[in-house]
Amino acid sequence: MSALQALRTVSGKLQKTQIQVSTGLRVATASDNAAYWSIATTMRSDRRAISAANDALGVGAAKVDTAYAAMSSVVEVLSDFKAKLVAAREKGIDLDKIQNELDQLKSQVLSISQSASFNGQNWLNTDVEDIYDPDNNKSSVVGGFTRNADGTVVVNSIDYSMLQSALFNSTGGGMLQADPRDLKTIGGLRFDYGNGLMSTYSLRNTGGWGPTDFNFDFSSPITFGAGDSISFDVTADQDNPADGITPPYDAGQTTSIVIDAARVNSALGRTDGTIGTYKEYAAVLRSALVGSGLTATTYTRFEPPGQTQTWVDVPDVVGIVHNGLASKDGSSMAISNVSFNGVTQANQIAPRAVAYGTRNSEMTLDFEPFTVYADVVVSMRLRVDGSYSNLSFDKDFADLALGKDNGKVETSAEMATLLTALVNRPDVIAQASGSGTVSLKTDPLVDRKSGEKSMIGIDGISVNIEPVPTMNFLDVDVARNPEMIDGYINYIETAMGRVVSGAAALGSLQSRIELQSNFAKHAMDMIDKGVGRLVDADMEEASARLNALQTQQQLALQGLQIANSQPQPLLSLFQ
Incomplete structure (x- = not known):
């Protein structure tokens, strides 16, 4: 029985070792090592997935x-x-x-x-x-x-x-x-400029201008002796009731001007009190008009007319022009109370009724439908009179303002709504002025600026995707x-x-x-490599063990044969 048990033990070990040698695996089934077998099986599956x-x-x-x-x-x-x-x-x-x-x-x-x-x-x-x-x-x-x-x-x-x-x-x-993302005129904020092949545009701007110059001829030199003078009053920057602003109306600033020998000599660096040319006359007037809101100038023109290369002086013409007062909203000028004392009056300063500058704080956009695509950002600068505001919008902004989700601005009314949300100023009004136009203007009840001080415009427009092609190859x-x-x-x-x-x-x-x-x-x-470390058998060790176990099996069989043969003589005694 001992010999049989020894044979059984050796046979079991031998079978296990033979499996390791034939498969090359130390852990071939879950019963060999459940943890290692599980890891190896999962990693082999992952390897096949990586290979695929x-x-x-x-x-x-x-x-x-x-x-x-x-x-x-x-x-x-x-x-x-x-x-x-x-x-x-x-x-x-x-x-x-x-x-x-x-x-x-x-x-x-x-x-x-x-x-x-x-x-x-x-x-x-x-x-x-x-x-x-x-x-x-x-x-x-x-x-x-x-x-x-x-x-x-x-x-x-x-x-x-x-x-x-x-x-x-x-x-x-x-x-x-x-490129269908081309915003074109952005609803009229700019206009097409160029050859139509690329998205190149100019900007919409508008502004007022000052009153027309007062021109005077200079026919001959003027010499101021002791006690001689020319005096007059200039009034600058009265409010213009016709601009639609509400009263009270500012009367502007009135300045009394006196031109005498001292003024002439100071302005021209002379000692004889003489104004010899029209350019000297303009220089004297500029000196006298400092701080009045007006100034003096001479003129040039193209010669010959119609070309744009050569400028020549316009002789013997002097102009009094509007310079503007920053402290006033109005834009105007007037000359009154002209007096000549000891000098000739002919072809010199004369009274001029008030002349107003032109207020222009409204721009009309020729609306053109457009679509703001995702990732498109439009940046610009709004100028209202002398102040600037940086503005920008994208598809999300347009959709929120219009209650949409497609980025489309399809009507002039929608453009006005978008501009109102974008500008976000109570003194600026955007409204559809027709089926194809939009008006952007300042409210005269709030904005009293006139003449060249008045302006509304858009500049610095930048679209992050431009320039883009507007034609097909x-x-x-x-x-x-x-x-x-x-x-x-x-x-x-x-x-x-x-x-x-x-x-x-x-x-x-x-x-x-x-x-x-x-x-x-x-x-x-x-x-x-990792799986091999977990489950692969050491083939040298397994081979050596296989040889040893085979030898042990042979010895166990011989032992069993000996054990089986020894009881025979004893049994023969009972026969």
Whole structure:
């Protein structure tokens, strides 16, 4: 019985060792080591998932490689396209033949974009409802498999915005298409300025101006002796009741002016009290009018008339002009109580009735519907008289002001509502003045500024996405529009810059995918190594143990045979 028990023990150990040697595993089943077996089984499953993700990454790499190759080819074609446009500027060249070449290049770009497809996906010729919506324009490739510390698993992806590579999109917005985000005139706050190829605009501004000059002839020199003088009163910056402001009305500032020998000598640096020329007369008047709100000037004109190169003096004409008083709201000037004492009156200062400047604190916008897209920010500066305010709005602001969710400003009334919310000043009124116009003005009950002191305007408009193309690449036609060749050159330069940026983005994605693929391979190696440490058998030790156990088994069998044979002589005695 002892020999049989020894044989059984040795056989059990031998079987276990044989399994380790044949499988190479120290922990082959949960009964060998439940904890290690569980970890190893999970990690082997994760390794297979990482391997599958890496295979999918290879598909993504092929997709990116296809798009990058196509973008690089498009850059080359656009370079040739630009060269043809530059050649089209040469005088006497046949523009029809140039256009034929351009049409072929356009067809080549379109063909490249349409054929840049891998596994049914095309990143150059897209079909995205809103190419600027990050949720719509997103494409991705599987990047990896991760198990978090809490046991949850995540399939990682590498996201890519097709906005970076779409040359043509079914709903517009491709890099070689007109950009639908173009705000155009922003409802009339600016007007189109340029060739219509790019979003270039001038700003809407308006302002008042001062009263018309008082002009006087200077016919001969004037000499002031002792006791000689010219005296008069000037009144500046009375309020004008016709401007619609409420009373009381400011009477302005009246200043008494005296010109005598002392004034002449002081202004001209002389000692004889003589004004010899009209320019000297203007200098004396300027000296006398300091602080009155008026000043004096001489004039120039173009010579010959109609050209804009040569200025010449207008001889013997002196003007008294409005200079303005910062302490007053009005804009006016008047001359009264003129008196000549000892000097000739002819062709000199004469009384002038009050002349008012023109108030202009209202601007009319020619409204044009527009849409504010997500991520578009419009910044500007509002000037009201002499003060400035910085303003900005985006899609969220417009939607909140109008109670919408689509960023659309569709009527002049909605534009007025948007401006009211944007300006947010009680002294500025925005209202629809017609189906296609919007009025932006100051309230005369609050704003009393007149003349050149009155102004309302918008300047410094900045749209964060501009300049953007407002035409399509496929519409370039030098034969029909030879006057737009320079504009076409500028357009294609901008378009090329966008395409080059798109190719760079694809190149960066290629590098990212390669790094991720290398990491996945390394991760699989590390998993294999880690699992091996947990469950792999030591083959040298297992082989040695197998030999020893086989020897022990043979000895146990011999022992059992001996034990079985020894009782035979004793049993024979009982026969």
